[in-house]
Amino acid sequence: MIQNLWSLGLVVVMATLTFLLGYVGSRRANTTPDFLVARRAIPATRNAAAISGEYLSAASFLGVAGLVLKDGVDALWYPIGFTAGYLAMMVFVAAPLRRSGAYTLPDFAEARLGSSNLRRFCTFFVICIGVLYLVPQLQSAGLTLNTITGLPAWLGGVAVTAIVVVNVLGGGMRAITLVQAFQYWGKLFAIAAPTFVLFTLFAAGPGNGAQPVDADGVLRFHEDVAVTTTDPVRVRVDVPLELSATGRVNGAPADGEVYWTTGTHTVGAGTELRFTAGTPVPVVEGAPTGNADWLRPQTGGAGELFETYSLIFATFLGTMGLPHVLVRFYTNPDGRAARRTALHVIYLLGLFYLFPTVLGVISRQYLPQLLVTGKTDAAVLLLPTTMRPDLLGQVLGAVVAAGAFAAFLSTSSGLVVSVAGVVSTDILPGKVRDFRWATVLTGAFAIGLALVLPRSDASLTVAMSFALAASTFCPLLVLGIWWRGLTWVGAMAGMVVGGGLVIGSQVVTVVSSYTGDWAPSVFSQPALVTVPVAFLTMVVISGLTSRRRPEDVNQILLRFHAPDPLGFIRDRVVQRFGTAEEKALQDGARGDGPSS
Structure with a gap:
């Protein structure tokens, strides 16, 4: 009972701080550019912390340790891919994307290729990726609350949705920037401090509930x-x-x-x-049964090797196609600041991922019962009190629980902002009140799906979001920024083929899971096939429809790649919605007030 009070108390503190910081950040947000891109005034260091806070989701805080516990050394590709994706983004995408002046991914597509049809098509995939990424955050919030307090799992998802929607309603991107930057440092402390303490106890010697391993490397229960x-x-x-x-x-x-x-x-x-x-200890099917295989990579033959390279493709290239990540680069003042932001993010993510990896290794000897049920995402939450069922373990468990809730809140905030921004500007007229309606609709739809759909490993669900992003928006961005021959017809065809193959593979995987697991690994991790096919389709179809190439493509690419001091950047937010001063004058003339 004391443990529940400690954990619940710190979770409430984290939620309260999130709400208060969101309120502070929203006080000066009253125009559409404030809500969409925070007036493009976020410096690189703060934006990097905000991106890291947003990016470190349930898959990072809980899922990475759980996958290391279950799959061993092969699971290390997840944190490596999640981090290294920003290297590709820094080199190929960050600065030109900011110089485009766009405020959403569909807006970039229209700015580059001049097609409103392509813009609407991109809107569909932004919503799909955003919701697909948001659902596991809400489900993991329920798992966390249920694990630490025994309260119903649905309550955690509802609580996170309510806090996020209220914060986003108040100030959009401007409100959540401060929240996400704070939550990165909060999550880093919440994962680092318990890791240092628990690793010290682990290194001090066996005992404290550790499970013995026999001479053949078989893990055994040490008690009933x-x-x-x-x-x-x-x-x-x-x-x-x-x-x-x-x-x-x-x-x-x-x-x-x-x-x-x-x-x-x-x-x-x-x-x-x-x-x-x-x-x-029996283990869930697909995981290595012995410690020797757990410590050795690639024991599953060609199928497992394919899955590994497919995962690399998805995580390395999917990062540059995630709408909720890309929208944060629109908030930088210029292209140079966007590139510096991506560089800082690599440092911050690399530091963070050291700690869940260590916790996953330690959990192997202390929480083998999770290998039976497959609910390994709970390892980070259960490990402190399993190793030290005293006041120290209770406090460490409470700190971890608060950090987990920070992960759900920060990532969910970014996802809701990105989806609501696209819905408000591409489906609704684009006013502030439309953004707020889109926020409510997005939150309601996501929590509805989270309550209805069955829960799976957070990292596996998020990895599928990466595969979809890598097979749709990654080719669009890379070719759109670096190849003048891309046409809107080719871009749309590539997205249809790449995205359709990913969605189709998921349908096959789900059907297979209910009918005997007959589907091969290419369907569960399809990026190694879908990404090259998407690129090839865009190139071939663009070549066949070269007459659809924008007439001003040279001027557009010059704006993408010219150094910032030359002043070629044109802000499409200002072009569409006007400056803050112009907006205030228009609102005053109509008598609508600042939030119309």
């Missing part, structure tokens, strides 16, 4: 353990074992002793499994 599944799960056993079960095992009712031979076994939702001390 009871595990209850929340969802149906398939586990693999390499060493025959005996256990007790109450529920459904291998499709049949079970209430007593069960003997598992080597191979794969199915366990129904709500089934309680009871293991005695010394029993080998």
